[in-house]
Amino acid sequence: MSTLEDIAGKAKAGTLYGIGVGPGDARYMTLRAAALVRSVDVLAYFAKTGRQGNARRIVSPLVGSGRRELRFEYPVTDEIPSGHPDYEAQIAAFYRQTAEVLEAEVRGHSSVGLLAEGDPFFYGSFMHMWRRLAPIVPVEVVPGVTGMSGCWTRANAPITWGDDILTVLPGTLDEASLTHRLAASDAAVIMKIGRNLAKVRRAVHAAGLIERAIYVERGTMPDERIVPLAEMDDVEGTYFAMVIIPGQGRRL
Structure with missing residues (x-):
């Protein structure tokens, strides 16, 4: 009998995956997304300070103990209007620093799964990583059920x-x-x-x-x-x- 990884494929070393984890219920994840969550070397995700991170919560049933994780905490969320210069400056610096960390992991031959709520290319923070990293390192985007x-x-x-x-x-x-x-x-x-x-x-x-x-x-x-x-x-x-x-x- 085929396993989930046989059907959906395993993660490759030295690759960044933007994994769409769906709207909130882990049962709505795609086979590809679930297989990558289980097989990447590093799970990465965004979160608000003091919160678990919704994308991380969604995949919890698939994550065993001892997994290596990277948590990226937003410096600001809704405390400042998104069009305010201070918001844009802080978030831009945060995305730049996050991209540098992810690039170092991938160039070190790790497979990294960056979790994205819903679909990675729909109002998602992953897009800011894709814009910076897709031209310079291997990146695969895994679509997800939108919110x-x-x-x-x-x-x-x-x-x-x-x-x-x-x-x-x-x-x-x-x-x-x-x-x-x-x-x-x-x-x-x-x-x-x-x-x-x-x-x-x-x-x-x-x-x-x-x-x-x-x-x-x-x-x-x-x-x-x-x-x-x-x-x-x-x-x-x-x-x-x-x-x-x-x-x-x-x-x-």
């Missing part, structure tokens, strides 16, 4: 029908931009909710979409929460939350 896919599935809400056009928006946009783009959308996903929840709710209401909007918090995770946005009276959401607005296109 939004996990959320609309758990909400039992097909997102696009027929010729519906899906718009994906960051909740960090200003309210007027959110409203304008939502009003022109058949279906939408609004990410990066957090402290932007009240603004997002106003924009969705102004665009005439409040009755279709669904708030999903920690989708596929043990403590997930799914409620109509119209019923939300919270002042803030969480980092792992999004609003989905299903389309109403052609249904046969």
Whole structure:
């Protein structure tokens, strides 16, 4: 009988892997991702200070004792607006230093798996490593189930029908931009909710979409929460939350 590694392949020395670990439930990881988590020499991941790191938590069932790990703690997350010069300076320096550490590991012939929530190429920190390292060391990107896919599935809400056009928006946009783009959308996903929840709710209401909007918090995770946005009276959401607005296109 074939093993997981026989089917999905093992890690190669001297390679950096950007491993998409899916939306939160380890059972939604791909075979390739699971096999690499088990076979890389070094597991690397990003985390907020004082937190386990969501990507690391997702893969916990696959990680045995004694594994070598690299934890990279963000110097700042949502304490400063992302467009602020101090935020950009601190994060840019952090990514530069992180890339240097990863490069040294790979050039030392280690296989390194850098974990990424959802898909590595979708609003992920891994992209900043890929941009710096792909031109100079071997890098393989392993796609993952996106957080939004996990959320609309758990909400039992097909997102696009027929010729519906899906718009994906960051909740960090200003309210007027959110409203304008939502009003022109058949279906939408609004990410990066957090402290932007009240603004997002106003924009969705102004665009005439409040009755279709669904708030999903920690989708596929043990403590997930799914409620109509119209019923939300919270002042803030969480980092792992999004609003989905299903389309109403052609249904046969």
